Amino acid sequence: MSDAPGKSAKAANGGGPVEKRSPYRVxxxxxxxxxxxxxxxxxxxxxxxxxxFEGGRIAQAYMLSGVRGVGKTTTARILARALNYxxxxxxxxxxxxxxxxxxxxxxxxESRHIDVIEMDAASHTGIxxxxxxxxxxxxSPSIARYKVYIIDEVHMLSDKAFNAFLKTLEEPPPHVxxxxxxxxxxxxxxxxxxxxxxxxxRRVDGDVIARHLAQICSKENVKADAEALGIIARAAEGSxxxxxxxxxxxxxxxESRVKADEVxxxxxxxxxxxxxxxxxxxxxxxxESALREFRDQYDSGADPSTIVADLADFTHLLTRFKLVPDxxxxxxxVEAERVRGREMAEKLSIRVLSRAWQMLSKGMLDVRAAxxxxxxxxxxxxxxxxxxxxxxxxxxxxxxxxxxQAGSGAxxxxxxxxxxxxxxxxxxxxxxxxxxxxxxxxxxxxxxxQAGPRLATLEDVVALAAAKRDLKIRHAVENFVRxxxxxxxxxxxxxxxxxxxxxxxxxxxxxxEWTGRRWLVVLSAESGGATxxxxxxxxHDAMVRDVRHDPLVEAVLARFxxxxxxxxxxxxxxxxxQNYSEIEPPPNLGDExxxx
Amino acid sequence: xxxxxEADRLEGVPHPRxxxxxxxxxxAETAVLSGWQARRLPHALLIGGPEGIGKATLAYRIxxxxxxxxxxxxxxxxxxxxxPEHPVARQVMxxxxxxxxxxxxxxxxxxxxxxxxxxADMVRKTVSFFGSTAARGGYRICIVDSAEELNRFGANSLLKILEEPPPNSxxxxxxHSPGRLLPTIRSRCRRILxxxxxxxEVIEAVQNVADRIADLPRDQIGQAARASAGSVRRxxxxxxxxxxxxxxxxxxxxxKLPQVDGASLSTLSDKVQRERGLEVFxxxxxxxxxxxxxxxxxxxxxxxxxxxxxxxxxxxxxxxxEAFNLDRRPLVFQVFSMLAxxxxx
Numbered sequence: 001m002s003d004a005p006g007k008s009a010k011a012a013n014g015g016g017p018v019e020k021r022s023p024y025r026v027x028x029x030x031x032x033x034x035x036x037x038x039x040x041x042x043x044x045x046x047x048x049x050x051x052x053f054e055g056g057r058i059a060q061a062y063m064l065s066g067v068r069g070v071g072k073t074t075t076a077r078i079l080a081r082a083l084n085y086x087x088x089x090x091x092x093x094x095x096x097x098x099x100x101x102x103x104x105x106x107x108x109x110e111s112r113h114i115d116v117i118e119m120d121a122a123s124h125t126g127i128x129x130x131x132x133x134x135x136x137x138x139x140s141p142s143i144a145r146y147k148v149y150i151i152d153e154v155h156m157l158s159d160k161a162f163n164a165f166l167k168t169l170e171e172p173p174p175h176v177x178x179x180x181x182x183x184x185x186x187x188x189x190x191x192x193x194x195x196x197x198x199x200x201x202r203r204v205d206g207d208v209i210a211r212h213l214a215q216i217c218s219k220e221n222v223k224a225d226a227e228a229l230g231i232i233a234r235a236a237e238g239s240x241x242x243x244x245x246x247x248x249x250x251x252x253x254x255e256s257r258v259k260a261d262e263v264x265x266x267x268x269x270x271x272x273x274x275x276x277x278x279x280x281x282x283x284x285x286x287x288e289s290a291l292r293e294f295r296d297q298y299d300s301g302a303d304p305s306t307i308v309a310d311l312a313d314f315t316h317l318l319t320r321f322k323l324v325p326d327x328x329x330x331x332x333x334v335e336a337e338r339v340r341g342r343e344m345a346e347k348l349s350i351r352v353l354s355r356a357w358q359m360l361s362k363g364m365l366d367v368r369a370a371x372x373x374x375x376x377x378x379x380x381x382x383x384x385x386x387x388x389x390x391x392x393x394x395x396x397x398x399x400x401x402x403x404x405q406a407g408s409g410a411x412x413x414x415x416x417x418x419x420x421x422x423x424x425x426x427x428x429x430x431x432x433x434x435x436x437x438x439x440x441x442x443x444x445x446x447x448x449x450q451a452g453p454r455l456a457t458l459e460d461v462v463a464l465a466a467a468k469r470d471l472k473i474r475h476a477v478e479n480f481v482r483x484x485x486x487x488x489x490x491x492x493x494x495x496x497x498x499x500x501x502x503x504x505x506x507x508x509x510x511x512x513e514w515t516g517r518r519w520l521v522v523l524s525a526e527s528g529g530a531t532x533x534x535x536x537x538x539x540h541d542a543m544v545r546d547v548r549h550d551p552l553v554e555a556v557l558a559r560f561x562x563x564x565x566x567x568x569x570x571x572x573x574x575x576x577x578q579n580y581s582e583i584e585p586p587p588n589l590g591d592e593x594x595x596x
Numbered sequence: 597x598x599x600x601x602e603a604d605r606l607e608g609v610p611h612p613r614x615x616x617x618x619x620x621x622x623x624a625e626t627a628v629l630s631g632w633q634a635r636r637l638p639h640a641l642l643i644g645g646p647e648g649i650g651k652a653t654l655a656y657r658i659x660x661x662x663x664x665x666x667x668x669x670x671x672x673x674x675x676x677x678x679x680p681e682h683p684v685a686r687q688v689m690x691x692x693x694x695x696x697x698x699x700x701x702x703x704x705x706x707x708x709x710x711x712x713x714x715x716a717d718m719v720r721k722t723v724s725f726f727g728s729t730a731a732r733g734g735y736r737i738c739i740v741d742s743a744e745e746l747n748r749f750g751a752n753s754l755l756k757i758l759e760e761p762p763p764n765s766x767x768x769x770x771x772h773s774p775g776r777l778l779p780t781i782r783s784r785c786r787r788i789l790x791x792x793x794x795x796x797e798v799i800e801a802v803q804n805v806a807d808r809i810a811d812l813p814r815d816q817i818g819q820a821a822r823a824s825a826g827s828v829r830r831x832x833x834x835x836x837x838x839x840x841x842x843x844x845x846x847x848x849x850x851x852k853l854p855q856v857d858g859a860s861l862s863t864l865s866d867k868v869q870r871e872r873g874l875e876v877f878x879x880x881x882x883x884x885x886x887x888x889x890x891x892x893x894x895x896x897x898x899x900x901x902x903x904x905x906x907x908x909x910x911x912x913x914x915x916x917x918e919a920f921n922l923d924r925r926p927l928v929f930q931v932f933s934m935l936a937x938x939x940x941x
Contacts, residue, residue, distance in 0.1 A: 029760065068755075122753065245759070245784055249638065267787075287897055291890055303644070303789065305775030366908070368776045371647055372825070375886045376911075379904040382889050386901030 027251075028244040031216055033074055034081070034109050036096055040212050040240065041204030042071055048199070050096045053082065058094060059197035061169055061178035063154075065185035066201030069241025072181035075201070076150045079179055080116045081108045084144040094145070104144050115141040115148065122153040127160040134168050140175050147176045154180040155187035162189050169195045203238025206230070212240065213247055217258065222251050224258035231263050231272075267306075273336040275310045278381075280340075282311075283348060283356070287385040294381055304377035305367045312360040314341070319353045321345035352388070359384050455515070458483045458532055461491075461507075468514055476503050482528030489517060492524040496531050543568045603701035603710040604652065604741050609832055610808045612652035612741075614689055616680050619801035619828075620793045621654055625676055627788070628658055633673075638786040640758055640767040642743075644774035645790035648829020650801070654790070655739050655768045659696055660688050662735045662766060694731035697721060697738040701745055714740075716749035722757045726765050736765050743771040743781065751778050758784040792826025801828040802835070809836075816840055825883065839876045842867050846880040849932070853939040856932050865928035874924050878914035881931060882907060906938040 033039045036046045052058060062079065064072045083094050086103045098105065107113035119133065133149060141147040151157075157165075169178060169192065180196065182188060210226075210233040217224040224247075232250065236243035246267070250258045274297055281290035297307055317337060322345045363380035370376035455461055458481060465474035480499030484492040491511070495503065504521050511519035530538070547553050547568050557563050605611045618625060624643075631637045641658070643651045661676040664684040678685050687693035699718055701710045722738055730736045740746065746754065758767060758781065769785060771777055793801065798821040806812050812835055823843055824831035834840050845864050849857065868877045889903035910931050917927045 120756075122756075241759075249786060285897065287900060303775055305773065309775075366911075368773060370911070371772060372882075373646075373773055373775065375882065378890055379886065379907045382900050382904040386897045386904075 027216060027220075027248045028069075028241045031219075031244065032077075033071070034078065034105070035098055036078055036082075039071055039074060039078065041208050042075070042201055045075070045199045045201065046096075049079070053094055053096050058083070058177075060172050060176070061196040062180065063185070063188070063193060063196035063198040064179065064181045064201060065183070065198070067203060067237075067239060068183060069236075069239030069243075070201045070204060071240065072183075072201055073150075073152055075199075076152070076179040076181050077108060077111065080113075080148040080150060080177075081105050083146045083148055083177055084108065084113075084115065086145065113144070115144040115146070116150065117148070118150040118152065120153060121151050122156045125156050125158050125161060127158065127164050130157070130161045130164045134164065137168055137176050138173060140173075145175075148179065149176070150179045150181070152181045153183070155182040155184040159189070162192055166191055166195070204240055205238070206233045209233040209236055209238075209240060209243045213243060216244070216247065220251070222258060223256065224250075225260050227260040228258045228263045231260060231267070235267050272310075273340075275307065275314055276336055276340050276344075278307070279311055279314050280344065282381060282385045283344070283352070283388050285385050285388045287382055290381050290385050291378060294378060298374050304373040305364065308360060308364050308367050308377055308380065312357060312364060315353055315357045315360060317341055318345045318348060319350065319357070322350060322353070355387065356384060359387065454488075455486065455491075455511070457486065461511070462532060464514055465510070468510075470510060473507065473510055476500060477507070478532045480531060482531055484524040484526045484528040489519055491519060491521045492526075492528075493521065494524050494526060494528040496534075540568060601703045601708075601710040603745075606829060606832060608809060608836070610805050612650075613656040613691070614808075615653050615656075615805060616677070616685075617801075617804050618650060618653055618657055618676075619804065620797045621650060621790050624654060624788045624790060625657075629661075629673065629676055632662070637766065639761050639765055640769065640785040642769045642771060642774060642777075642782065642785035642787045643790060644771045644787060646792055646825075646827055647772050648824075648827035648831075649790055649792055650828065651770045651772075651790055652739075652741050654788075655741065655770050656688060658766075658768060659737045659739060660685055662737060663688070663693060663695060663732070666732075666734045695734065695736045697725045697736075699738065699740045699746075699750075700742075713747045714745045714750050716747060716753055719746065719750040719753045722754065726757055726761055730764060734764065736762075737768065738766070739768045739770065741770040743769045743777050744773065751781060754781065755784070793828065794826065795821055798824050798826060798828055798831050802831050805832075812836070823880075830879070834876065838867065838870075838873075842873050842876045843880045846877055847884065850881065850884045850935070854936045856936050861929065861932060865925040868928050869924045874914065874917065874927070877928065878910065878931075881910050881935070882914075885910065885935075902938050906934050909934055 036050070039046065062076075064075055066072055081098065081102075081104070082096050084102075084104045085095055085098050086092055087100065088103060090103075092102075104113055104115075108116050111118050117133070117136070119129070137147070137149075139147075172178065178196070180188075180192075185193075185198075185200070210229045213229045213232060214224065214226070217229070228250065229247075232243050232246045235246060246263075247258070250263050274293065278290060278293045278297070281293055294307065298304060314337070318341055321341055359380070363376075363384075367373050367376045367380065455464065458477065461481075462474055462477050465471075465477060476499065480496045480503065482494045482496055484494055486492070491507070493504070495501075504523055508519055508521040511521070529535070544565060548565060553565070557565075602611065628637070628641070641655075643655055645651055657676050657678075660678040660682075664678045664682055665673070680686075680689075684693065688696060691698065699714050699722075701712070701714055703710045725738065726736060740754070743751070754767075755778075761767065767785075769781065774782060774787065774789070799817055802817050802821065803814075806814060806817070809832070812832075816835060817831070820831040820834040820840060823834055823840070834843060842864070845860065845867065849860055849864065864877075867873050885903050885907040889900050889907060891900075913927060913930060913934075916922065917924060
């Protein structure tokens, strides 16, 4: 009955009773391209192929892949035609320029040519089916130049069937060409793939499809709203055949004109403008009006999962508007999307959008899986609207700062470590020359004057140990060494409880080795200062206390109930300091805060 | 017939093909009828909507009508009704009409269980079915009930025939959630979306079949219809096997939240343990939560969001319990502890 609706629709458009008798073919079949000039959206492939044909470099096997309805089977048939093209007066060779119908063209287009064998691999999956083909390969073509085997849905072949192909596919007789088409290229064994020239057909752009539909409408004498065609083009998701099937339906459905409303009804889509309304209500956190809007749309026939998908689409659109302002000129967009979309894109941050997108894309699966999809969608909307009320963390901070502390997040109270410059110098000495040059030029001009590493503080010793990758020394110095006095060539220390006795000797030897100067390390009777770890912990403690009383942090803690200060980290400290903060504080120290 | 399991039939309840009254959906029926009269019927219909509202009943009704009436416009027809005594109606009821192919989950032979999905081989039958001439010279009709039960191979094998079927063919695809189908199937079909029935329609539909169901408590039909959310299937399910009891007990407990009474919780969990109890229980809780979460007058956004979240958790827990065949009793306890927490905050 596929022919009846379209046929009578055409009859209504003035075709008359005569037309009624000719069998009706759906648009997708009627307008199947028969030359590469008619094929839309696959320019790269066509270019490659035409160059290959002109240069006489025609592969023995082609593999065409791509999603449904982008032109795989069509390309295969055109290729078969091009390979066997022979003008009526004879002569010629394989060419893509087929100005007129050649001797074999008509038969090939109608897939009834004796030398072009089309096999549906989905229904002939077994090895016997393949053997049948292979048996025919050695005979030369009956009337045409080449014997062309078109094997559609090739991913459905069984493993054995694929393997049976391999030998022939590697070295087929010169008169045989294979063309494979598949939607699932990953199911095809690599051994087959490597023997073929492969083309991945692209999804066709929405506006290209929309233009194509408009052309077909004018050929069919059907009036169509540009918006309606835009909707169809978008719903087709890059597949030309889907677009044409939808157009077919829309033409049969509408009396004399393809209208946007009717197409929406046909697809179960809500009006784009209403989807935007819904999205706006959600982003404003107005649960009540969002739910009302959703109910209205649902009652007027929109499918819940389509509404959610549309919301996700719109979120994606806004994100694109933000990042690629040009994208608003896309022809498949309706006016409302362009204007209001741009407006909203300015107001909403990327973070808000990506959060909405995450919730929607996760919710979409739930809504689809749910039996009561309307209920599931409502639950999703409630949560979405609630989340819209919550600021994203960085927004909350910005709101709190309120201009007083605009600029980079970290307060500039952090004291620059005195050993910073030296640390860099040490790093330079430690090895890489390139890094040295950089460090020198950036932050430590006096380093140029120094011949070797200078040790002024205990931190410098640790840094040197770190640069030399001596973890044992580093750890010991950090944990057990109390500094008494440090001067060039002489280090007086006392050991904290539990410190290894051998440390003094080891340290002396290592320092002499690393610096190239003699170092004397002595155990002093004086008790000395705190170890590095102790002082780091103390400092950290003080910092946590400070931070807790910082008005900004206080406000954050109040704003996010349940928030804790887990760790305090200063952003602009040089590496030495950060190394200390990596020292795990004992558990009782507990609360730290990250303030950046 | 008795040894063959039909997965599309609720046990003890007439199959959609045996039901001759269509309750509600008048608009959809007229659309099909007028399309047929104008010779503009598309070659594929997708009937979508929640479970138990009469999608399959409509599908069989269309099929019977098209098989029984060959000439559009020959006589003025007002509905798709076909006399139950008409030979076509009898053949459809016996599933023996040569021009009707139904793809559904049904045991391949007597005594075997129905497969968990519609086998791809069954779908491939469409090729020979549509490839041969109609036995009676009219329509050839294929009903897919439901499309969710097609596996990947089955769904894909359907695409070719859906795209280019021969003249005088009709495919009727029944789907509980069209959003879940392959987009390629959706785009090839004319969609008919059906809505849940209203209260009176559910009562009417249940009463229409009440005679043919054993042990149906007629006095509770009204109550069941109220709880059915517009689904006849659900109403009947509630009427059979103490469904209503589980529901009222659940609601009683829900209304007491955040207090949870241990004794009634254990009674409830015992009832849920029994056949179909889980379905009724989780539906009741979900409905209650959905109502609570969308009651915008009754609470601030945070509260609503919490209910919405709990709704999702409950749903997930119920799905898991079903999928892994877990013990239902702990599920009931788990659900109520989640609910109590949501209600308390």
